[in-house]
Amino acid sequence: MGRKPCCEKIGLKRGPWTIEEDHRLMNFILNNGIHCWRIVPKLAGLLRCGKSCRLRWINYLRPDLKRGGFTDAEEERIMELHSQLGNRWSKIASHFSGRTDNEIKNHWNTKIKKKMKHLGLDPATHEPMNNITYQTESNQITKPNICSITKEGEENKEQTLKDEVDIGSLFEMQGNEISISSSSLYSNISRSESSSNFAETSISLEQWDLTYMTDPLVPWDFFTNLDDNIFL
DNA sequence: AAGCTAAGCAACCGCGGGAAC
């Protein structure tokens, strides 16, 4: 009855991903596309479970990811969507290109939530909190303009620009393989550096597929020997 | 310079829905 068991958890690696693992996963997905996460780690030669690979790809390796701080406009949009959708981060993320649900969730929990509390707004309901009211000279309760809260937005914009790097400078395509530029983030890497240096890119995933993917009809078996050659 | 604390974020965990068997 039912399917075969999921991946064996015993012996699987956990914790932060290494450069080599990233390289392997990136290379594999760009060459093969995503068909079934369960078999991705096996075929890519990774000691990870499919779930972990999926998360790594979605939140970190996807070439269309936009990195850098959130702009005021993005924050305002997040708040607007959150007021409508609640904690449905994936739904909220679907309104942004290049932003992940995890990224938005983290930003909400670390920044926006505090900002709202500081403004006397309940992050859960988006209504003014009971014991605090904001009043204008005419005694009307107003919702403060998010854009004028702090100067943080300006800093974020600068940060975003600073963090923008051409994705092409990070990964160099060599035939069907992708290699990492020697001048890229991956030399003497630290986690925070690597994440902040990932670039905003103007191409969509679909475009990326069309541009860089190999023939999707190539059988997966074809790639089982690929791994052995990746790091030669 | 060292220790402590807060902030930021990547990664893990557990669950639910739906599909496969």
Add this chain to the structure above:
DNA sequence: TGTTCCCGCGGTTGCTTAGCT
């Protein structure tokens, strides 16, 4: 039709870094 599993999602944890004393 019931069981098992995969996938995606939201919540949470824990590590790293930055800032302060």
